[in-house]
Amino acid sequence: MMNILFSLDENYVYPLKVLIQSLVDTHPDDTFCMYLLHAGISDETLEDLNRFVERTDNKLVPIHSKNFFHDSDKVAITRYYTLEMYLWMFAPYLLPEEVDRILYLDPDVLCINDIKEFYNKDFLGHSFVATNYKYKTKWVQPFNNLRLRNFESDDYFNAGVVLMNLKKLRRVGDPYSIIEAIRENKPVLILPDQDIFNLVYVNDILEEDWRFFNMNPKVFEKLKILFPKKYNYAKVDREVVFIHFSGKHKPWDEREKYRYALGKYFFDVEKRVYPYYLESSEI
Template sequence: MAEQENKIHIALAFDQNFIVPFYVLITSIFHNNKKNNIVLHAIAAGVDNREREKITRFVQENQSQIYFYELDKANVDALVLPDNVHFSAATYYRLFFPSLVPADIKKLLYIDTDTVVVGDLAELYRVNVDSVPAAAALDAKISLRPDLGISTKGHYFNAGVMLINTELWKSQHILEKALQFLNDFPEKIEWADQDALNALLQNNIVQVSNRFNITFYDIPKYLTRQEFDAFIKDKVIIHYTTQNKPWMMTCTNRLRYIYHYYLKLSPFATQQKYIDFKINKSYFLKYLKVRLKEFLIDNGVIRARTTASDSL
């Protein structure tokens, strides 16, 4: 599966509501992958031609390429969507990419758009997937899913970052099998197509380090801001899973500052950090509670107290 040297094919799926996070993500990719030849493959549902032209210009300004693909919404509209406010139908689009991109693309790196890239993607792209349809990191929150056939820890993966072998994905009919699973077992679906993929790809996937997909549950609780800078030095992709999105005022993800850093480097640099500002007493108190806890952590109060109590 030899690819042109330094060429990395990346698949991204988003809709109009995720335009800003999309720009933040690709800004972070360009910033940290200047030695790589980045080729983006995008499904941009509901994004008009004028916006696509703006995206194309920005990508080209960063010496990269982008190709847009159309997907019939009927393919996903009938699929079960979990009762999670941070999910949209766009989560299913990743299933279709191997069938959409040109056949000569043998490897495709799929990345969710609620992420930022903080390192060189070449190491991940070089992972050997010659004998499997995909590579992914384990999910830090979900360890057991007996209903999916996962009864031992260390087998459930997070599909938000996947290195896909497009040929095996197609020849093993992963798309068709996943759609069939979603239709046959809607009662088992908690995390959309991620559940279907986990049920189908057990023992048929390469596990990679969580450095390539740091989720909310991978983040240490009591690090200070300065310690977080050291924590991310060897990381490659930060994934803002759960409802704790960095564009929400009450986000408790301590790595949200990284998203805001790339927001300032993006074409949306003048946009406010948060999209949900409310002049509401209860909401403001919740915001203050989150920030006060972080202030106490950054100044060693909470950790000092925790350490002292642990030693008793």
């Protein structure tokens, strides 16, 4: 059984079901224990989600985590960035002790190939395995270093797909150092959880290849124009494990107006999750 971690509010339950279905579809012979950290998803929604997961012969473990924090922590929360976006980093202190490794996935991620190669990665002494969009961040790296005051770092890792070494984090980590980093850097946070992830765990993240484990639809559009023989649907079908629909453009919001070709993978899985909803919306 593989351990999967989600951290979200009620607004992201819709794409979460699509993500879960994509995991199930690509792993017919495997099972998952899915931990959901949240700060107030309704009982009705959780019951519906649990029924959905049980139909796939997998297990959902919701963990209400709001009480983990105190008012004095002053965790940075805004209209657009909720408490749930931080919760995944506190997994070592919220999950059962026997869970020693877990794969965190943002709800706007889709799985299209087997995850076991990534899930079973050797941490090589690190606390995390994640991907780094160097092509995208190299121009803003000096700004990130100045903004976050981590001048020794040459990297800025994406927090949408993160393999976590919980065994090591429980031994060397400290939840209060995360809270303190959030509190101290609140004015300069742009992508809050990602900023904190890169700030607190600098030099403790092992890099993996984003082209396989965190493919960005916007970047794929450019790559398939520049290198059509190398970047095409056949390559995606064969090699890409995770597509990450990051940014403000979401296929489930924009529908036919969604501008990126990789949206078709989301819509294909969505039809298996919400057939009645989609049929009624077309009338």
